[in-house]
Amino acid sequence: MEAHSSEIFVIGLTVFFLACIIGYYVVWSVTPALHSPLMGVTNAISSVIIVGAILAAGPFGHDISKIFGILGVVLASINIFGGFIVTYRMLSMFKKKPKKENKD
C-alpha cells in the first residue's frame, strides 16, 4: 500500500514538472498584447478544480462533504463561465478591423 501511494505521487510529480515546462514555453510565446486575456483563460481553466467538487457532490445523501462539493461546483462554475466569457469579450475586440480609413 505504502509503495503504491508513493508510486502515484512520483507519477504526479513527473506530470507536474513536465507541465511546468510546457507552461513555461507556451506562456512565453503569448504576445504581450494578450496578457489580459491570458489571465482570463488561466482563470477559467484553473476552475477545472470543479472536477474535484463534482466528485465530492456526487454521492447521494447530505453529509458535510457533499455540501462543500456543491458549493465548490457553484463557485467553480461562476469562474468557468465568467472566465471564458470575459476572455471571449476581450478577444473579440482584438479582431482585425475592416480596412476603412487606413492611410497608406
Add this chain to the structure above:
Amino acid sequence: MSANMVAVLYLLSALLFIFALRGLSHPESSRLGNIFGIIGMIIAIITTLMFKSVLSYAEIGAAIVVGGAIGTFIALRIEMTALPQLVAAFHSLVGIAAVFVAAAAFYDPASFGIGNFGSIGTSSLVEMSIGTFIGAITFSGSILAFGKLQGTVSGKPIVFKFQHTINALILFFIIALIIMFVINQSPTIFWSIVIVSIILGFLVVIPIGGADMPVVVSMLNSYSGWAACGIGFTLSNNLLIITGALVGASGAILSYIMSKGMNRSIISVVLGGFGGEQAASVTSDNSDKIVKQGNAEDAAYIMKNADSVIIVPGYGMAVAQAQHALREMGDILKKEGINVRYAIHPVAGRMPGHMNVLLAEANVPYEEVLELDEINHDFPMTEVSFVIGANDVTNPAAKTDETSPIYGMPILDVEKSQTVLFVKRSMATGYSGVDNELFYRDNTTMLFGDAKKMCENIVKSLG
C-alpha cells in the same frame, strides 16, 4: 467508464487547455484557442459526471446552472476598465473552491479513494493541507486586491512595524499546524489552517500599493494555479496537476515580466510599502521651475502639423475612460495623413495587458499598438509624443538619477521626440512619488484637465 478511458479523456482535456494558451500567441489564433479551452472544460466535466460514484445529477446540474448564470451575468455586464477587479474577484473564487474541495476530501476521503475519515494516508494529508493553505491565501489576498482595485479599500500601501517578522512567524505557525494535522487529522486543526492562511493572505497584500497591482494580480493568478495543483496531488488527478501547473507557470511569468518592467525584484514588490514616504522629499525643489501650459487648441495645432505622433497611454486613461475619445482623435490625425501609433509600457495600467484591451475596446487596430522594445527606438524620429495618464514610465530620471526610486526602470523615451504633450489632471507626482523633470523641459507642453475631456476638446479643435 474504465479508468483508462477517464485518463485518456482527461489527457485530451489537458491538451486542449495547452492549445488554449498556445492560441494566445497571436490575436488571430486566440479566439480558436478560447474555444479549445471551452471544449476541454466540457470534456473534463462530462467525464467526471460519468463516474460511477457521481449520482446526484439534479443537485450538480442546479449548482452549475446557478454558478454559470452568475458568472455569465457578471462577465457580460463588466466594464472593460473594471477588468483588473474582476480578475481578482475570480481568483478569490478559485482559492475558496480549492479550500472547499480539500475540505470535502478531508471529510469524505472514500469518495476520492484516498482512505477513510481519520485514516487518510500521510502524503494525501500533506498535499491536502498545502492545497488548502495556498487556496485560502489566494482567497483572502484576492479579496483585498479586489478591494484595492475597486477603491473600496485604500490603494495606499499599509506598512507597520515588524510586518515581515509577523508574516514569517505566521508562516511557521501554519507549517506547525500542517504537521499537527498530518499527525492527528483533527478537523479543528484543518479549519485552523484555513483561518490562519486567510489572515496571512490579507497581511501579504496589505503593504502593496496601487500601481504594484499588476504584479499582485499576476501573483494571485499563479497561486490559484498552485492551489489547483495541490488539490490535483491530493486526488491523484493528472488533469488538475497539469492545469494547475500551466496556470501557476503563467502567473509566475507574468509576475516576472511585470516586476522587470519596474526594475524591481518580485521579492521587493511582495515585501511592499513602495511609494509611500519618499514623496515629500523630492517634490519641493521644483517649485520655481517654469512649466509650459497649453490647451486643447494648441495640442490640436501641434499634432495637425506633425508627420508622426506616438500616443503613450497610462492608468489615467483608464480612470477617465478616455480610450474612445482618444481613438477618435487618432482617427482624425490618421485621416490627415499623420502616422499615429500607440506605445505601451509593460506596467501601464493595473493588470498585464490592461492598456491593450482598452485600446482594442475602442477599436484601435492592434497593429498600431506597440510594445516598449518595438517602438522605443522610434521616438527620436517622432515629432509629437502624446502622453495621456502616464507619468513614471516616461520619467528620464529612471536613466539618469541613481538616487531615484525608479532608477533602472525601463522607460519610454518620449523625451527624445521633438515635442511632448502631457495630459494630466495636476502637477502631482506619479505613483512612485518622484517628480518628473520632463514637465519642465522646453519641448514639453502640459495639458491640464480630465483625459477624456481633453481628447474630446482636441477632437473639436481638429474638426
